Amino acid sequence: MSFAMTIGLAVALVCAFAAIVLGRNLTRAIVGAMAFLAGLGFSMSIAGAGYLAVVVVLLGGSMLGTLQLFGWMLVDVDRDHLPPTDRPTWFARGIAFVLFGGGLALLVAAAVVGGEFSVEGVGLPSATPAEVGAFLFGPLAEATILVGLTIAASLLGVLLLLQDDRGGS
């Protein structure tokens, strides 16, 4: 267990939390999320995740770029101009937040008490990209077709949603 990996994970989690909690303006949230991705990619690389870390960082970064592009096009990046939340909504969100935090606390408590998840000599990951590709287009061919259909359907949905109501683009 590398010290640098621990630091990278801690920095990534702090940046993700800051991006959510402090991100009242969009630029701050995007910068926090980018720092989170960098920290996570660093930690995964040290852990030996290899090409999977590259895949996660590349695709996550591209989605962050998409959010940044459309967000800057549509939103005032300095503040979100939202009216104050009404009392019932605050109450419902508070209950949901407490329940979710309680579940997380129970999970952490169970992990601390159990504490038997450590594994000696873990390999991360032992399959090469060629083996993953052979698996995707071999035994998982039907699932890969479904993923391809999902991509096509999503892109078609995006095009239709972005189409102007008057028929233009």
Added chain:
Amino acid sequence: MVVESNVAAWLVGAAIALFWIGMLGLLWRRSLVGMLLGLLFAWISVATATIGFVGLQDETERAAAGGALVLCLCVLCCMQIATGISIVVARIRRRGTLDADDAGLLEG
């Protein structure tokens, strides 16, 4: 590649914390773009946990299946975020706001 112990446990633990942060974004933020950011964190946490569990597999075939699962997860994440931001764009064009409370009834 053989690494030191507890790496998978750390990755899975970080993924749990990250999933909580993502859900916090969905519960707390009222901006639809901020909620999408939380959703992105949640998807990345699932991919991180999967990578951690891939490290627990000794057999190459199972590790390859885990790698394929991570790829599929990342693709599905991208598609969901792309569709979500398109819905936000269409909504802002029609209603002029990105308030999540205003979108509660899904009335178009």
